[in-house]
Amino acid sequence: MIVIAEAGICHNGNLDTAFSLCDAAKRAGADVVKFQMYTMDNLFIPPVLTKKYRELMPVLEQCMLSKQQFALIKKHCDRIDIHFTATPEDIDGADFLIDLGVPFIKVGSRQVLNEAYMNELTKRDILLVISNGLGEDVKYSHDRCVYLLCASHYPAVPKDYESLELYNGVSDHTTGIAIGIIAAWCRHQYLEKHLTLDRHQEGPDHFFSLEPDMFKIMTDAIREVE
Numbered sequence: 001m002i003v004i005a006e007a008g009i010c011h012n013g014n015l016d017t018a019f020s021l022c023d024a025a026k027r028a029g030a031d032v033v034k035f036q037m038y039t040m041d042n043l044f045i046p047p048v049l050t051k052k053y054r055e056l057m058p059v060l061e062q063c064m065l066s067k068q069q070f071a072l073i074k075k076h077c078d079r080i081d082i083h084f085t086a087t088p089e090d091i092d093g094a095d096f097l098i099d100l101g102v103p104f105i106k107v108g109s110r111q112v113l114n115e116a117y118m119n120e121l122t123k124r125d126i127l128l129v130i131s132n133g134l135g136e137d138v139k140y141s142h143d144r145c146v147y148l149l150c151a152s153h154y155p156a157v158p159k160d161y162e163s164l165e166l167y168n169g170v171s172d173h174t175t176g177i178a179i180g181i182i183a184a185w186c187r188h189q190y191l192e193k194h195l196t197l198d199r200h201q202e203g204p205d206h207f208f209s210l211e212p213d214m215f216k217i218m219t220d221a222i223r224e225v226e
Contacts, residue, residue: 001184001226003219004085004106004129005030005195006171008205009063017197018065019076024212025195026082029219033077034106034192036063037070037086037093044089044114056204063203067096074100087111091120098126106192109133109152129190131171146190155208164188175208177218184225193218 005025011018018035025033040061045053053060065073070086077084085102088094094105104127111117112130121128122142130145133152139145150171151160161179164170169190172179180191194209210218 001188001222002031002190003029003180003222004032004034004190004192005215006034006192006209007195008034008036008209009060010194010196010201010203010205010209011035011063011065012201012203013063013065015065015069015072018069018073020197021195022073022077022082022084023080024197024215026080028195028212028215029223030082030195030215032083032085032103033195034084035065035070035073035086037065037097038089039064042089042093044110044117059204067093070096071100074102089117091117094121094124098124103127104129107131109150129169129192131192133171148190148192154205173208177210177214177221180218181221181225184222191222 007021011021022033074084083103085104085106086097087106087108088097097105107128107130109131118140122140127144128142131148131150133150146169148169148171149161149164149167151173154173155175156173158174158179165186169188170179170183171192180193183191194205195215196206196209196211199206199211
């Protein structure tokens, strides 16, 4: 199983914190560390999420990183021997990541509903790891797609993952570690799990993310199952 540490925006817009998240992901046994890559102008927000994202805009603006900063994060990941990738919001961001040499492009459940973006992205010769979530019934014609079972609310509960056996990957938004271990038992190929340095920080993702010590307990259990 490829374990993806979802650093997301848990760096709070600080490059040194982003480096620390990469270091923590490596020590915790993750194979990949993933970030959110966006600008305030290219965020794709489906109508169902308009109210939620309107409230999040100040935080998102504070947590935005530039392409130059992501290039530095990629160099740091190369130095410590962990794969880097991100979830871009547009094709320009996707092409930037491809040029950096990411192993795959992660597609969030919001982007699945962005038909113009997805039609362009599926023309690229790169693996797409796609969270279903909001786009549960949407499938795209591309030879290299992996669909992850994903609940589109935070935090999720284990019951949201009852159809786990129908997928070969999972994006786990629960607060615990059981789903990832069960996914390993089901021989899933991918697990995405949020990582933070401190759950008590302010921000939309910290409270349901795993801290490094618990993340390592999860990955150790996954390796034992394998």
